[in-house]
Amino acid sequence: MRDGNASARYRDSAVVGLAHIEAPVVVTSAEFEERLAPTRRALRLPPNLLERVSGVRERRWWAEGTDFEDMAAEAGAKALAAAGVDPGDVGMLVNTSVSRPHLEPSVAVGVHHRMGLPSSALNFDITNACLGFVNGLQMASAMIDAGQIDYAVVVDAEDVRPTQEDTLRRLAAECVTRGDYTDQFASLTLGDGAAAAVVGRASDRPDGHRILGGVSRAGTEHHRLCVGSFGKMTTDTKSLLTHGLKLVTDAWHEAERSGWDWRRLDRYVTHQISTPYTNAIIEAVDLDPAAVPITFDRWGNVGPAAIAMTLSEQAESLSPGDRVMCLGVGSGLNTTMLELAW
Numbered sequence: 001m002r003d004g005n006a007s008a009r010y011r012d013s014a015v016v017g018l019a020h021i022e023a024p025v026v027v028t029s030a031e032f033e034e035r036l037a038p039t040r041r042a043l044r045l046p047p048n049l050l051e052r053v054s055g056v057r058e059r060r061w062w063a064e065g066t067d068f069e070d071m072a073a074e075a076g077a078k079a080l081a082a083a084g085v086d087p088g089d090v091g092m093l094v095n096t097s098v099s100r101p102h103l104e105p106s107v108a109v110g111v112h113h114r115m116g117l118p119s120s121a122l123n124f125d126i127t128n129a130c131l132g133f134v135n136g137l138q139m140a141s142a143m144i145d146a147g148q149i150d151y152a153v154v155v156d157a158e159d160v161r162p163t164q165e166d167t168l169r170r171l172a173a174e175c176v177t178r179g180d181y182t183d184q185f186a187s188l189t190l191g192d193g194a195a196a197a198v199v200g201r202a203s204d205r206p207d208g209h210r211i212l213g214g215v216s217r218a219g220t221e222h223h224r225l226c227v228g229s230f231g232k233m234t235t236d237t238k239s240l241l242t243h244g245l246k247l248v249t250d251a252w253h254e255a256e257r258s259g260w261d262w263r264r265l266d267r268y269v270t271h272q273i274s275t276p277y278t279n280a281i282i283e284a285v286d287l288d289p290a291a292v293p294i295t296f297d298r299w300g301n302v303g304p305a306a307i308a309m310t311l312s313e314q315a316e317s318l319s320p321g322d323r324v325m326c327l328g329v330g331s332g333l334n335t336t337m338l339e340l341a342w
């Protein structure tokens with residue numbers, strides 16, 4: 001067995017369109033705290049724990065009756081319009097959402113249908129917890145470099161409202177323990193949202209943003225630290241931070257030894273989890289805090305959409321020639337660092 005990083009460099013792929021959608025219903029951490037006030041008092045937990053520990057002031061929910069697959073399709077259509085790409089030219093659709101209404105068929109088939117993509121467009125899900133969207137970009141880049149497609153659309157939409165409602169009901173029960181509260185605490189930091197990227201051939205699109213490549217690394221001995229199912233997510237927050245941080249630093253330092261130079265990039269778009277996670281990453285690999293945009297405080301942790309939404313929001317402030325990293329860690333554990341040249 002070979003240990004270390006998986007490394008890839010892409011020859012001719014670029015992001016040519018980006019879009020994101022903020023869910024419209026703002027739900028504050030203070031509202032959650034109020035709903036759980038009897039539980040907090042019974043367990044002798046301090047007030048304002050959620051916002052103070054995570055840094056999440058608010059998150060967003062879709063309006064009642066919203067189908068998250070519609071939002072994934074809408075984000076995909078917006079990204080295609082931004083890229084000036086006709087849906088008929090799309091050769092692949094990758095859905096990376098954690099959310100799903102059922103086990104089969106894939107979420108991608110519904111999004112493909114809603115977007116009116118051609119029958120020749122491959123469509124499937126890539127699910128890899130919060131790392132899915134970055135993995136989708138890697139898959140699209142490989143397919144474009146192989147000459148199999150001209151354009152790919154990578155989409156993600158998350159619908160955490162049902163899970164959070166279920167969690168709040170469970171934690172409000174009289175029999176709840178401190179262990180229950182701690183195990184399910186992280187699920188209250190999640191949020192709804194959608195994003196999409198169109199990936200094309202860089203040589204055909206000088207206006208695109210080159211996907212240069214990067215590294216991935218697995219730490220699957222930690223696959224039980226965060227487990228999500230329909231209606232419930234349990235997380236060992238402390239161990240997840242400890243082992244996730246080690247995975248990132250091991251991958252980073254090995255990447256440096258193999259020739260990647262990421263010390264002073266213009267932007268580091270990290271997965272948006274919490275204040276402790278972000279500060280730990282900044283300190284561990286010596287990033288400039290000013291180059292690390294923060295969105296978790298107002299969107300919460302939007303799962304795989306978090307990096308994509310943050311990158312889409314940052315796009316207007318980036319200039320040609322800027323170097324950008326997408327850095328994510330997904331439950332499992334896996335990490336990927338993907339460099340783009342704007």
